[in-house]
Structures are given as C-alpha cells and as structure tokens.
Amino acid sequence: MPRLNAAALLLAPLLSSTALHAATxxxxxxxxxxxxxYPQQHFEFQSQGQSLSMTYMDVPAKGKANGQTAVLLHGxxxxxxxWEQTIATLSDNGYRVIAPDQIGFCASSxxxxxxxxxxxxxQNTQALLDRLGIAKATVIGHSMGGMLAARFAINHPQSVQQLVLVNPIGLEDWQAEGxxxxxxxxxxxxxxxxxAESIKNYQLRFYYNGQWKPEYDRWVDMQVGLYHGPxxxxxxxxxxxxxxxxxxxxxxxxxxxxxxxxxLLIGGKDRTAPGANRAPKEVAARLGNYPELGRKAAAALPKGTLVEFAELGHSPQVEAPERFHQALLKGLAQQH
Structure with missing residues (x-):
C-alpha cells in the first residue's frame, strides 16, 4: 500500500499536467x-507587395435601420x-455593424x-470601407483599437461621423515618460x-479589477488558443x-x-501601461493613471466628451455590458 500511494503521488502531477495540456x-x-x-467574411487585397485577407463581420441592423454604420476596432x-455584445446592442438599435480583425491579428492574415x-x-480599414461602399461611419475603438481609431480619424476625417474611444491605450507617450x-x-x-495562466492573470489585474467571472474564460481561450496552436x-x-x-x-x-x-468611455480602475514592467519603479508608478489620462485626453480633444466608470477596468464593455452600452447609446445620441 505505501508503495502504491507513493506511485500515485508521483503520477498525480503528471496527470494534472496532462489534463491541463488537454484542456488548453x-x-x-x-x-x-x-x-x-456572426458569419465571417473576407476582404482580399494587396498591401506591401503581398496578398492579404482581412476577416470581418458585417452585421445588418436587426431593429429599425437608422441608416448608420458602426465600425468596431479591437485591441x-x-x-x-x-465585441459580441456590442455588435448585438448596436444592431438592435438600428446600426449596421462592421467588425474587422486587423492584419496580423485573430482570423486575418x-x-x-x-x-x-x-x-x-x-489605410487597410479605409480600403475595407471603400469596398463595402461605406462613406461615413461611427468609429469605435478599444484599447490598441483606440489608438488606431484616433489615427483613422486624423488620416481619414471624411469617413468619420463620430468617434468613440473605449479605454484607449496610448493616452500617454511611454517612451517620452522614460x-x-x-x-x-x-x-x-x-x-x-x-x-493561459499569464493571460488570465494579466486580464484579472487590468481588465476586471481582480474579479473574475466564468464568461471571461472564453476570451482567455481565444487568445491562448492562438499561442498554443500550429x-x-x-x-x-x-x-x-x-x-x-x-x-x-x-x-x-x-x-x-x-x-x-x-x-471617451473610461474605466477608472484601468492601469494598463505597456512597457511599465521594464521601466524604473518611479516611472512605472506614475503610468497608466486612467482617471487622470482620460480627463487630459478629453481636454485635448476639440469636441471631446468624457464618461467615467470609476469602478470598472480596461474592458468595461465586457465587465459591465449593460451599463456600458447604455452609456454608449446615450453618448452617440447626444453627439448627433
């Protein structure tokens, strides 16, 4: 019996490791x-001498169509x-919704x-809108997608009816900060x-303010599955x-x-600051202060409106979808 117990103890970590690997x-x-x-569609185009494919979802208005298009840019x-819940909400409220995966990400080349x-x-995003015959849109960007949405609005102002930035990163210049x-x-x-562990720990800290819900697992699986795949x-x-x-x-x-x-829709508990882990402690300590960064950004924007979610993190649209979407729809209506 003692020998069997010892063997079981030795085998247990292996079984646990195998189970974890199988579950990934x-x-x-x-x-x-x-x-x-929603169904995937594919925009085939040439860029930098290469044939590329941008995957996107094109979801029609489910409610009474309002004649407007929303373009959602991921982080x-x-x-x-x-953007699953945001797509459904906007579609229910009359918007046609375009949600691309940028080149280099997710289901695209x-x-x-x-x-x-x-x-x-x-430019790739503008090419997609041109192909779809969309002259003007509400552009909504989250995280890195917020930086992209801002650049899109600067480079292609004729295409932007309204701009929404959801906890955009890049509200500070990390290199200039040291x-x-x-x-x-x-x-x-x-x-x-x-x-999987590093992804979940990162999301737990920055996205959800230390509070995990089972529905977040899907987004961990999505990300880790790419890193774990061929x-x-x-x-x-x-x-x-x-x-x-x-x-x-x-x-x-x-x-x-x-x-x-x-x-600007800002979760105040967010402290995302790429590169802070390699910065001196005194530099890292002052980075990613989203309440302060959001207010400065709103002041810098010629037509900026700030909505703060003091108790939410980096992904308010996932963490508190009902509250987030209520604020989004209200803000879009007020900007018309």
Missing amino acids: PSYGERLEGFDYP KNFCGAT KPRGYQFSFNQLA VPYASIDQLNQGELKTN GREIVAWNQAQTADMLFSQPVIHEFGRIQAPTL
Whole structure:
C-alpha cells in the first residue's frame, strides 16, 4: 500500500499536467476552430507587395435601420469577436455593424515581413470601407483599437461621423515618460512565453479589477488558443511587431487634430501601461493613471466628451455590458 500511494503521488502531477495540456485550446494560425458570433467574411487585397485577407463581420441592423454604420476596432489582446455584445446592442438599435480583425491579428492574415503601423492599419480599414461602399461611419475603438481609431480619424476625417474611444491605450507617450525601448526580438521572446495562466492573470489585474467571472474564460481561450496552436511562431512574431508599433507610434500628441465629435468611455480602475514592467519603479508608478489620462485626453480633444466608470477596468464593455452600452447609446445620441 505505501508503495502504491507513493506511485500515485508521483503520477498525480503528471496527470494534472496532462489534463491541463488537454484542456488548453489549440486554434489555427487564423483562429480556425474558434466560433465567431456572426458569419465571417473576407476582404482580399494587396498591401506591401503581398496578398492579404482581412476577416470581418458585417452585421445588418436587426431593429429599425437608422441608416448608420458602426465600425468596431479591437485591441491588441482582443478580436472582432470580443465585441459580441456590442455588435448585438448596436444592431438592435438600428446600426449596421462592421467588425474587422486587423492584419496580423485573430482570423486575418499573419504576414512575416510586414511593416506594421497605425497609418497602414488605418489605410487597410479605409480600403475595407471603400469596398463595402461605406462613406461615413461611427468609429469605435478599444484599447490598441483606440489608438488606431484616433489615427483613422486624423488620416481619414471624411469617413468619420463620430468617434468613440473605449479605454484607449496610448493616452500617454511611454517612451517620452522614460520607459526603455525593447527590440522586436526581445518582445518576441516574451510573447513566446505566453500561456493561459499569464493571460488570465494579466486580464484579472487590468481588465476586471481582480474579479473574475466564468464568461471571461472564453476570451482567455481565444487568445491562448492562438499561442498554443500550429501558428504560434508567426502569432508571437506579429504580436511583437505590433507591440513595437504601439510603443513607438504615439497618437496622443495629435488629439487636437481630431475634428469628429469624440466620446471617451473610461474605466477608472484601468492601469494598463505597456512597457511599465521594464521601466524604473518611479516611472512605472506614475503610468497608466486612467482617471487622470482620460480627463487630459478629453481636454485635448476639440469636441471631446468624457464618461467615467470609476469602478470598472480596461474592458468595461465586457465587465459591465449593460451599463456600458447604455452609456454608449446615450453618448452617440447626444453627439448627433
């Protein structure tokens, strides 16, 4: 009996490890195997000498159509699918909704040799809208998508009826604040270490203010499945390239150029600050203060309106969807 117990004890960690490994989802390089909430469509185009495919969802108005289109731009650790509840809410309220996955992310192409920039991603998005015959839209960006939405509004003002920034990162210039530069090779090594535990811990801290709900697991699975799948090398490489992009291409200094009415929706518990983990302690301590950053950004915008969710984190649309969407719809109606 003692020998059997010892063997069982030795075997237990192996069984646990095997069970954990089996439970970790594995998706294809373009997120094959993950269920999107609406049918996927594909925009095929040429960019930087390559044939690329941008996956997007095009959801018609379910309620009485109001003749308006909303374009939803996802964050770096997110996908178009993460907008699931927002798409449903906007569609129910008469909007046609376009939710693309940017090149390098999620269900879209993962090019190895691609010069990622917010200017390029904005141009890709404009090309998609041109293909769909959309002349003007309400552009809603979250996290990294907020930086992209701001760049889009600056570069393509004729296409933006209203702008909404949901906890956008880049409300401060991290390099100017003293965060050291990390090379793409260094960033890539960090990305290759990504696992379910690191993703969940990060989201728990920054997105949900330490309070986890079972419905958040789906978004962890979505992200970790890409890193755990056969395309992990190119997924990590694109993530490193885009991490360099958002560190080295700040948009905040140009907020004064944004002419569209802009709604800022800010979760006040957010402390997201890419690169803070490699910054000196005194620098890291002052970064990611979203209540302060949101107010400064609103003041810098010619037509800015700030709505604060004091007790919410980086993803208010996922953490408190009913409250968030009520504020979103109210803000959109007031900007008309």
